[in-house]
Amino acid sequence: MNVLKVHMRVTTALIIREMAARFGDKPGGYVWALLDPLSHVFLMTLIFSAVAKVPPLGSDFPLFFASGYLCFQFYQGMSSYVAAAVKANKSLLTYPLVAPIDAVVARYVLQFITTSFVAAFILGMIIVKLPTSVQFDWSYILEALFAATLLGAGMGLINVTLFARSPLYEQIFSLVNRPMFMISGVFFVPDAMPRPYLDYLLYNPILHAVMCFRQGIYPEYRPEILDMGYLYEWVFGTIFVGLVLLSVSAAKLRND
Numbered sequence: 001m002n003v004l005k006v007h008m009r010v011t012t013a014l015i016i017r018e019m020a021a022r023f024g025d026k027p028g029g030y031v032w033a034l035l036d037p038l039s040h041v042f043l044m045t046l047i048f049s050a051v052a053k054v055p056p057l058g059s060d061f062p063l064f065f066a067s068g069y070l071c072f073q074f075y076q077g078m079s080s081y082v083a084a085a086v087k088a089n090k091s092l093l094t095y096p097l098v099a100p101i102d103a104v105v106a107r108y109v110l111q112f113i114t115t116s117f118v119a120a121f122i123l124g125m126i127i128v129k130l131p132t133s134v135q136f137d138w139s140y141i142l143e144a145l146f147a148a149t150l151l152g153a154g155m156g157l158i159n160v161t162l163f164a165r166s167p168l169y170e171q172i173f174s175l176v177n178r179p180m181f182m183i184s185g186v187f188f189v190p191d192a193m194p195r196p197y198l199d200y201l202l203y204n205p206i207l208h209a210v211m212c213f214r215q216g217i218y219p220e221y222r223p224e225i226l227d228m229g230y231l232y233e234w235v236f237g238t239i240f241v242g243l244v245l246l247s248v249s250a251a252k253l254r255n256d
Helices: 002-023 028-049 061-083 090-094 100-129 138-165 167-181 197-201 205-217 228-255
Strands: none
Touching: 002 100, 028 061, 028 100, 061 100, 061 138, 061 167, 061 205, 090 100, 090 228, 100 138, 100 228, 138 167, 138 205, 138 228, 205 228
């Protein structure tokens, strides 16, 4: 019990440190956290509304792209932020009380809170401007966001160790991971894709999180190809592998 209390205190201190390092003591850092996703949604709306009259779902382009981009960011933002947890807190790992898992948990909590606030703010802005009221199914929305953020944490956990062991792997992963934004359903509805391309896309677990999220946004959208079980297999698998790698390499991560 005392060990748990120590880890909780260390994690809390790391969260405060991460907030100061990421956002500083000026409002500019917090403003950028909002402007970055807002600009992405705005640009996607501008480009696609110029070539199409209506989005693939509903009638509002900002809501459609926000429903894809925000869910994807719960994965992508978490994955990249957690992966750099040990590297960013290297100096603190020389203290016996600070463990690599503390840095990981601190970054997970801060990233989850930040992304949740940004998502709520952007969706709120879009809803206010809609001509008609909308009814969200929060059970689908929350399930999708938690699954996406846990998948991001799992991939980040794996990469904490692998990035430290192999700079080459870090470069390769960065290259392989770039197309994920294009194939995760942010711009399109997977149901409309022809086979066999759809079958290949369904191997992407993030695609299922985005479909689940959009179920909560659009009452008429009920994709038969959605497989949350497959997504959870990835979630638990990556977290398990990541924790094993982290525990095996904890001493090496401290000393390197």
